[in-house]
Amino acid sequence: MKRPVLSKAVLAILFIVFLVHGGLRLHRHRHFDISVVAGPGVSRVVQLSDFGPGLRGTMADTKVYFLEGAEPGGKAILLANTHANEPEGLLAALLIIENAMVEKGTLIVIPQFNHSASRNTRPGDGYPLYFEIPTDWGSKRFRMGNRDASPLDQWPDPDVYIHYPDRQLLSYIDARNVNRTWPGRPNGPLMEKVTFAAMEIMRREKLDLAIDIHGAETMFPVTNCIVAPEKSNRIATIAALTVKAKEGFDSHVEPSPMGFRGLSHREIGDYSDTLPFLLEAPIPFLDQPTGPKTEKLLLDGKDPFLLSLARKKKLFVPYDESGWPLEKRVGQHCSVILEILNQYSKKNPERSLLVRGIPRFAEVLRDGVGHFFHNPAAAPNDRIYSN
Amino acid sequence: MPVIMILYYLITVFLAALLVWNFLIEKKKTEDLVHYLLVLIPLVLRLLRVK
Numbered sequence: 001m002k003r004p005v006l007s008k009a010v011l012a013i014l015f016i017v018f019l020v021h022g023g024l025r026l027h028r029h030r031h032f033d034i035s036v037v038a039g040p041g042v043s044r045v046v047q048l049s050d051f052g053p054g055l056r057g058t059m060a061d062t063k064v065y066f067l068e069g070a071e072p073g074g075k076a077i078l079l080a081n082t083h084a085n086e087p088e089g090l091l092a093a094l095l096i097i098e099n100a101m102v103e104k105g106t107l108i109v110i111p112q113f114n115h116s117a118s119r120n121t122r123p124g125d126g127y128p129l130y131f132e133i134p135t136d137w138g139s140k141r142f143r144m145g146n147r148d149a150s151p152l153d154q155w156p157d158p159d160v161y162i163h164y165p166d167r168q169l170l171s172y173i174d175a176r177n178v179n180r181t182w183p184g185r186p187n188g189p190l191m192e193k194v195t196f197a198a199m200e201i202m203r204r205e206k207l208d209l210a211i212d213i214h215g216a217e218t219m220f221p222v223t224n225c226i227v228a229p230e231k232s233n234r235i236a237t238i239a240a241l242t243v244k245a246k247e248g249f250d251s252h253v254e255p256s257p258m259g260f261r262g263l264s265h266r267e268i269g270d271y272s273d274t275l276p277f278l279l280e281a282p283i284p285f286l287d288q289p290t291g292p293k294t295e296k297l298l299l300d301g302k303d304p305f306l307l308s309l310a311r312k313k314k315l316f317v318p319y320d321e322s323g324w325p326l327e328k329r330v331g332q333h334c335s336v337i338l339e340i341l342n343q344y345s346k347k348n349p350e351r352s353l354l355v356r357g358i359p360r361f362a363e364v365l366r367d368g369v370g371h372f373f374h375n376p377a378a379a380p381n382d383r384i385y386s387n
Numbered sequence: 388m389p390v391i392m393i394l395y396y397l398i399t400v401f402l403a404a405l406l407v408w409n410f411l412i413e414k415k416k417t418e419d420l421v422h423y424l425l426v427l428i429p430l431v432l433r434l435l436r437v438k
Contacts, residue, residue, distance in 0.1 A: 007417055008410070015424040022428075023437045030437070121438070152436050156395050 029129045030119045030150070032143050033386035035376035036094055036111070041067040041101040041357065045385055048110065051204065052186060052197025059153040060190050062115035063387055064201070065097050066108055067355075073105030074351035076209035076341060077201060077274075080111045082179050082264065084118035084145025087131065087298070088281050088329035089213030091142075092337070095330065095372045096358055105353035108201065112387050113212075114178045114194065118143055120150035128295045133326075135370035137378070144298070148176035154190040164188055168261040179212070182267035195267075202274045208351055209344055210276045212264040213333050215283035218306060218315045218324065222254050226336060227278040229256035229269040235347065236277055239339040247361045249328075250317075251279070251336050275344070279336055281329035282317045300325050331364030396434065403430040 038045065044066045049056040051064075080093035093111040100107060112118045121129060121144075132139040151157070154176050161175040162168075164185055174180035176191055184196030202210060216223035228236035236253045243251055256265040256278075268276035284301040285293060291303055302323030310319035317324070338358055345352030359372060376384050410423040432438040 004414055008420060011417075011420050011424055012410075015427070019428060019431060023432055023435065026432070026438045123438075152433075152438070155392050 025129065026121060029121060029143060030152075032130070032141075034094075034142055036063075036385045036387050037098050037374040037376055037379040038065065038383045038385060039098045039100065039357070039374070041099075041107075042097060042383075043068040048194065048197045051200040052193050054186055054193040055190075055197055058190060059116045059119060060114075060149065060194050062110060062112045063385060064108060064110050066106065067097075067100055067102045068106045069102035069104045069354065071104040071354075074208040074344065074348065074353045075106040075108070075205055076211065076344075076353060077108040077110070077198070077207050078337065079113045079198065079210065079212045079264070080109070081115075081118050081145065082113045082212055083147045083177075083214060084112070084114055084120070084143075085122065085127065085147050085286065086215030086283055087142065087144065088215045088283065088326060088333060089279075090118075091133070091326070091330045091369050092213055092333040095334065095364075095369065096337075098374050099357045099359070099372055100355055101357045103354040103356065105351075105355075106205070107353065107355060108205070108207070110198070113198070114145075114149055114191070116149035116153040116190070117147065117176070117178075118145035120146040120148065120152075122146045126293050128293070128298065131295045131298050133299075133370040133373070134368065135373050135375070137375040140370060140373050148173055149178070149191055151176070163261045164192060166261040170262060174262065179214075179264055180262035182262055182264050183271040195264075199268070199272060202268065202272045207272075207274045208348070208353075209340065210264070210268050210274045211337055211340060212276070212278045213337075214278060214280050215286065215329060216280040217287045218282045218284055218317050218319055219287050219289075219309070221316050223280050223282045224250055224317045225252045225254045225280050226340075227254045227256055227265045227280065229258075229265055229276060231269050232265075232275040232277055235275065235340060235343045238343045239336060242339050242343070243332075243335050243361070247335055249332055249335075249361060251332060277340055279333055281332050282324050283329060284319075284324050298326075301329075327365050327369055328361075330369050331359070331361035334358050334364060335361040399430050399433055403427060403434065406430070 049061045055061040080089035157172045161170040181191040182195045184192040226236040265276045265278040285298045406423045406427045
């Protein structure tokens with residue numbers, strides 16, 4: 001064999017080896033399912049495409065869990081994994097699906113709101129593909145997703161994303177970010193179809209509250225807070241003061257900016273009668289000046305570079321050697337959600353929601369997040385859902 | 388699949404074919420051969436709908 005031909009053959013073989021090795025890992029990640037054990041409170045599970053037919057058969061379609069109480073009352077929706085690289089939202093939502101019992105009213109939970117993003121990975125930043133949570137029966141594995149939907153499901157990106165209907169110019173990447181595509185439209189790009197379907201749930205079910213659960217960098221000013229527009233401000237403020245007084249953690253209130261379009265806490269309030277809230281818990285993993293983006297950093301939130309920056313007062317949250325562990329972030333979300341439901345119920349007794357079984361901040365911190373997940377191997381088949 | 392996405396897949400096929408053709412006709416420069424294959428990786432992953 002001539003030398004050039006031999007070189008080409010060797011290079012071609014190396015190309016195939018790298019392609020198969022890397023490609024298989026990405027393929028497995030995209031098709032990895034998380035088992036969810038529907039708790040006793042889950043009365044029915046439907047698809048988001050039931051409210052937005054344009055999603056049917058696409059990777060953006062996702063499960064919607066209904067927890068309906070025996071007594072009619074208020075209705076609330078919880079949206080998690082709007083950004084699928086902020087897993088505290090997903091874990092809080094799953095913990096609620098597996099444990100909550102609704103006595104009065106209805107709780108609707110969408111744990112993988114941007115389902116396509118949950119099956120996407122972050123190029124370039126070295127994110128782990130999965131993370132595992134220790135439970136009482138072994139460890140439970142979750143997909144680590146990305147902030148934006150996969151280009152496999154919505155492609156190409158525009159040069160500039162023009163928000164519908166306000167026509168505000170946003171970054172091109174925000175066309176795949178479901179927290180920029182509210183209120184959506186039935187015939188728009190895929191991510192606008194996702195938000196349109198969620199708006200349809202709010203309009204058809206006449207929802208009182210919508211809570212969008214997130215995580216934010218410690219160096220980002222809008223972190224450790226409840227973002228609320230004018231109409232939700234009163235409930236958000238009382239909820240923030242109550243968790244501070246009763247449970248000892250901060251979650252201050254940030255106003256929803258009127259001039260920044262596409263965000264859930266702005267558009268849900270403007271285009272429906274539902275009161276929107278967006279919860280942010282600090283997630284050190286997302287900060288730029290950290291060490292390697294490892295599974296450990298994702299779970300315990302400990303980073304020496306952030307610690308150094310905290311000493312220089314460069315962070316927007318208190319930060320010490322204990323980091324900002326997942327238990328703290330998930331527990332904080334659970335307590336704030338419960339307090340928003342509680343405060344709304346007090347103010348609107350005829351539309352109140354009574355929910356039990358959701359652990360509060362101190363319980364999650366003490367027992368760990370995994371303690372509240374049920375073993376799919378020990379659960380009846382008709383209660384297990386793949387997400 | 389929207390029409391514009393189909394068009395982008397066709398563009399990807401075209402670019403991938405160009406790279407493969409250049410790889411096949413290159414006689415001397417090993418560095419260029421490596422470059423063709425490196426650039427080809429994301430295109431093939433997209434065409435296989437992996438990434």
